[in-house]
Amino acid sequence: MKKIAKDRLSLLWPRIALNYQLFLPIAEEKVVNFSRWEEGAEVDLATLKTANSPKDIIFPQTETYLNFKQEGKRLELEMAGGRKDYLVFGVSPCDVASINLLDKVFLDEPVDQFYQEGRQKGVIIARACLNPAETCFCSSFKINPALAPAGADIATWDLGDSLLWEAQSEKGKELTADFDDLLEEVSREEQERLEQVKTGIADQLKDLPLVNLDPDLIEGGLNEIFASEIWEHLYRRCLGCAMCTYVCPTCHCYDLKDYDGNKCGERFRCWDSCMFSDFTMMAHGNPRTTQKERVRQRFMHKLVYYPNNYQAYACVGCGRCTEKCPVSLDMVKVIKKLGGERNEL
Template identity: 50%
Template sequence: MYKIARENLTALFQKIAADQELYLPVRTADQVNFGVWTEDADVDLDTLKSVKSPKDVFFPQSETLYTCIRDGKKLKVEPEALKEQDFVVFGMKACDLKGVEVLDRVFLSDPVDSFYAARRDHGTIVSMACHEPEETCFCKVFGVDAADPQADVATWMIGDDLYWKPETEKGQKLTENLADLLEKADDAGSEAAVGEEQEKIRTIIEKLPYSNLSLEGWNGDVLMEKFESPVWEKLYKPCLACGTCTFVCPTCQCYDIKDYDTGHGVQRYRCWDSCMYSDFTMMAHGNNRTSQKERFRQRFMHKLVYFPANNDGMYSCVGCGRCVEKCPAALNIVKVVKAFQEEEV
C-alpha cells in the first residue's frame, strides 16, 4: 500500500494528465460532476456523490457513430474512430463502480458494443471509499461495500493522507508511473488506518434509514405477480415523466439513435433516452406503452425483475440514492419497494 498527502494531490493529477486524460469530480456552477482535469479545475473530492454518475465516461450522454458525407452524387460513410487514448477516472465510489459492472453486462455481451468496449479497455479506474455515507444511501441492500470499493486502484482519504492500493494490472501500471509521488506506506500502520476507516464507514451505513430495506419478493421469478399488481395504480400518479431519475442513474442504459443534417451530409449519433418519456421506443405504429403508469412500471420492473431474471440475479440498482435526492415528486425505488411491502402485510 502507498500514500500521498492531500496537499500533493495536484502534483499527482498533473503527473497523470501529462500522458493521458484524467476525469475526476469537478465543481462547476456549484454542482459537482465528473469532468476533465485542467490546471484551473475546482476539484472536489469531499462531496460524496456527483449529481450525475460518472457512467458517461464510458457511455457518453451523446456520441457520434458515423458520418455520411455527400459530394455531388457520391456518398461516403465515415465511421467514428473508437477510443484510442488511455485515460484515468479518479474518485469513483463503490455504488458507481457497481453501476459500471451493470453496464458491462449490457454492452459487453454479444453483440459487443465496440464504442463502450474501447473505453473500458483504455480506462483505468481509481476508486475512493465513502468517508461519510448519507441518509439517501442504501448501497448495502444491493451488496455494495462503500468501505472497500474494488477497482484498478482503491483509495481511502484518511485525515490529510490518501491511502492508495493497486488491485489490478492496470492499477499496478499506473502506480509504477506515479512512483516518484507515492510514498510506500508502513504495511502494519496503513492496514490499521484503513481498517479503522472501513469500520467507521460500515458503522455509519448500519445506522442509515434505508440500509436494511428488504428485497424479499423481488427477483426474476415474480414477473406476472408484480406486473399485474394494483400497487402501480396508486404509485405512478405523482410522476411528472421528467426523466430526472434516469439521467442521474448509474445503471440506466437506454439510448436513442438520431440523424443530424450537417448541410453536407448526415451525422448519425446516439444519446441517452428515458423509458419515462411518452415517445420512448416510438415506432411507425406508435408507442407500445401508451400510459404513464406503464412507463413508470417499466422502469422499476426492469431494475428489480427483468434485469435479475436475465443476469444471474444481479439487480439493476446500486443504491446510490440519487433518485431519492433528485425526484421532484418524491418517487424513487425505495418508495416502490416499501409500497409493495405494505400491500403484502
C-alpha cells in the same frame, strides 16, 4: 499498499493529465460533478455523491457513430470512434458497481464496439465511501462502501492527510509503478487506521435510515409484479421528466438518430429515457401509452427484467433518484411498496 500525501495530489493531477484525459469531482457553484481537470479546477474529494454519476464518461450522453457525405451518386461513410485514453479518479464503490452492470449489457454478445473501446481506454480509480449519506442504500445491493468492487483499477481510502492507494488490476499496477516517485509505503499505524475507518463505515451503515431495504424480500414473479396494484398509486405524481434515468448510474437506454444536413450528416446515439412519451416510438405508435406503463417499465427493468437476464439487480443504491426526483418517486418507495423491507428488530 501505498499512500499519497494529500498535498502531493496537486503534483499527481498534471502527471496523469500528460497521458490521460483526467476526470475528477469538480465543484462548480455548489454542484459537484466529474469534469475534465485543468489547472486551477476546484477539485472536491470530500463530496461523495456527485450530482451525476460518472456514467457519461464511460457511456457518453451523445456519441457519434459515423459521418456521411453524399457527392453525386457516391455516398461516403466515415466511422467515428477513436476515443482517447482517460482516467476517472474518485469513483464511489456504488458507481464502480454500476459500471460492472453496464458491462454486462454492452459487452455481452453482440459486443457494443464503442462501449468496449471506451472501457479499454479507461482507468477507474475508486475512493471508499467514508460518509454514506442518509439517501444511500448500497448495502441493500450487497455493495460494501468501504471497499472498491472489482472493476476498479485502483482503490483509495481517505485518511485525512493522505490517501491510501492499492492497485486492483494490471492497469492499476502499471500506473502505480508510473507514479512511484509520488507514492510512499504505508506504515503499520496507517494500516490500523484503515481498519478503524472500515469499522467506522460499517457502524455508520447500521444507523442509516434506509438500511432495512432488501430487494430479495420482494415476492412474486414477473407477471405478479407487473400486474401489481402499486403502479396505479405510484405513477400519478410522476412528471414524466428524465431526471431519474439521467442521474441514474445504471440506466443505459439510448436512441439512434441522424443529424440530417441534406448532403451530409452524422449518425449518433444519445441517452433516452423510458419516462418520455416518445420512448421506443415505432411506426404503429408507442407500446407504452400512459405514464403508468412507463413508470412500471423503469422499475420492472431494474428489479425484474435485468435480474432475469443477468442475475443481478440494475440498481446500486446510490440514492440519486431518492435525492433528486422532484416528486419523490424513487427506488426506495417502489421496493418498500413491493414488500422489500426487513422489519425492524
